[in-house]
Amino acid sequence: MSTDYDVIVIGSGAAGMSAAIEARLAGASVMVLEADDHLGGATRNSTGVVYACNSSTQKEKGIEDSADAVYDYIMTLNQHAVRPDLIRTYADECGPMLEWLKEKGVEFPANMLVHSDVTDVQRGHTSKTFGLGIADALINRAGALGVETALGTRVDGLLVEQGKVVGITADGTDLRAPSVIIATGGFGNSPEMLAKYYPTAAYHGDRTWAVHRDAPFILGDGITLGQSVGAEITGYDTGLLNPSPCFDSRYVEAFLPPWLIAVNKHGKRFMAEWESYAVCGYLISEQPDKRCWAIFDHPTMVENGDDLSYADPYNSGLAISSWEEITITREVEKGVAHRADSIAEVARMAGLDPEAVEETVRRYNEDVEVHGEDRQFRKDGNGHKLTPIKTAPFYAVEVRAAIIGFTAAGLDITADCEVRDTRSKVIEGLYAAGEVLGCFHGKRYAGGGTSIGSGVVFGRRAGTVAAHHALAAPVPA
Ligand SMILES: Cc1cc2nc3c(=O)[nH]c(=O)nc-3n(C[C@H](O)[C@H](O)[C@H](O)COP(=O)(O)OP(=O)(O)OC[C@H]3O[C@@H](n4cnc5c(N)ncnc54)[C@H](O)[C@@H]3O)c2cc1C
Structure with a gap:
């Protein structure tokens, strides 16, 4: 031959x-x-x-x-x-x-x-x-x-x-x-x-x-x-899917920042939001309708949104630009992200059960304010203090594991x-x-x-x- x-x-x-x-x-x-x-x-x-x-x-x-x-x-x-x-x-x-x-x-x-x-x-x-x-x-x-x-x-x-x-x-x-x-x-x-x-x-x-x-x-x-x-x-x-807010501006990201909480369709948390990309996309995809909503308040976002030491704890080189104030404000104006003066209202705008989200936020705030730690999901702030979600306006942003890392x-x-x-x-x-x-x-x-x-x-x-x-x-x- x-x-x-x-x-x-x-x-x-x-x-x-x-x-x-x-x-x-x-x-x-x-x-x-x-x-x-x-x-x-x-x-x-x-x-x-x-x-x-x-x-x-x-x-x-x-x-x-x-x-x-x-x-x-x-x-x-x-x-x-x-x-x-x-x-x-x-x-x-x-x-x-x-x-x-x-x-x-x-x-x-x-x-x-x-x-x-x-x-x-x-x-x-x-x-x-x-x-x-x-x-x-x-x-x-x-x-x-x-x-x-x-x-x-x-x-x-x-x-x-x-x-x-x-x-x-x-x-x-x-x-x-x-x-x-x-x-x-x-x-x-x-x-x-x-x-x-x-x-x-x-x-x-x-x-x-x-x-x-x-x-x-x-x-x-x-x-x-x-x-x-x-x-x-x-x-x-x-394969690997990474979390991605439903914005048209598609930033390559691998993590959610630790300063927000993520709730599923039933208004419940289901992970330490800042989980490694080895697991966080899978956890989101396993929720009802394969999605979740990030809930946070204005001062926390302003303080942390562009802090890359928060955003990139694994030194991955992947910035988390989605969570900067400029991006969130733009997406609110487009009607994609939701903003309201109460947790109940922002939950309602996102189609979530207001009472369930209120209870989730209350528990989280109690953990970080009274106990100084996330007792439920053991979220580690990597040296940064976890802050309560309590000062209006509040935000809700839909997140899906939709960025393909590999197949x-x-x-x-x-x-x-x-x-x-x-x-x-x-x-x-x-x-x-x-x-x-x-x-x-x-x-x-x-x-x-x-x-x-x-x-x-x-x-x-x-x-x-x-x-x-x-x-x-x-x-x-
Ligand atoms: C943003 C991003 C960051 C990533 N970071 C990491 C990381 O840090 N670490 C990690 O382990 N993984 C990472 N990955 C995944 C990783 O990059 C890939 O899984 C890996 O590089 C695949 O290597 P490969 O050699 O199998 O294929 P590739 O590097 O994709 O090479 C395949 C080649 O085959 C060619 N080809 C396809 N079909 C044909 C054909 N019919 N004829 C001829 N040529 C063809 C393609 O053009 C391509 O050049 C990342 C992925 C993304 C999207």
């Missing part, structure tokens, strides 16, 4: 470029095909947090951590409804993966190490130059190794011979290789895919929005390509990144890694940095295994 390359990689984000580097290091000739007019994918536009334990950055800060702790945490958070083999691999490999990225030139300063999950250990390693720094480092390394790339090349089919994947097609051109790696990312930009595989996100219609504006091909092509050769699709209705339905792989069919049999010659997978993340996102982190961990493995398959060499353990 004639071949053009040993390994073809579809997609040039963290997963694809990590795969390309390892495949090349294993001796394979590698071509990366990218639909967009530049390399880097959504990875390039991300915040660049990478979730890892046992890193030199953690050690610099005197943080003790372990792979076992990461494994136990992710398994427990997901009530063990995740793949233990993949989680074990991630837990064991995430530390070496971070050092591997550092060797490629990505800087993860100790002062940008953050809490990005719901443990008390800092595991969110923020790249000094965010996602761009990670993408560039991988692209540069791949280029230096002789990985070839083709831009503006949207793969639209897989070549199959005798049940094996032997190449790809793109706009009528065939390219042959004994190993093909799908690393096409998620499908946040495709309303059809969202409706089919992530209905919780699609539920909000036009209110749902992806922040992948600069990565237009995040359309789920990897799912379609996989399905064309019988691949299993798993991870239905999973998590997709292909099913073995621990060696071989794509499996609907009977769990390996499709020879086909590998996958990154956001295109549906078998890694569970119902709850473990924490900031596990998307890029798992993309690099499994991308590296996919590259190694695919190269050895192409070169007919035994795959290293």
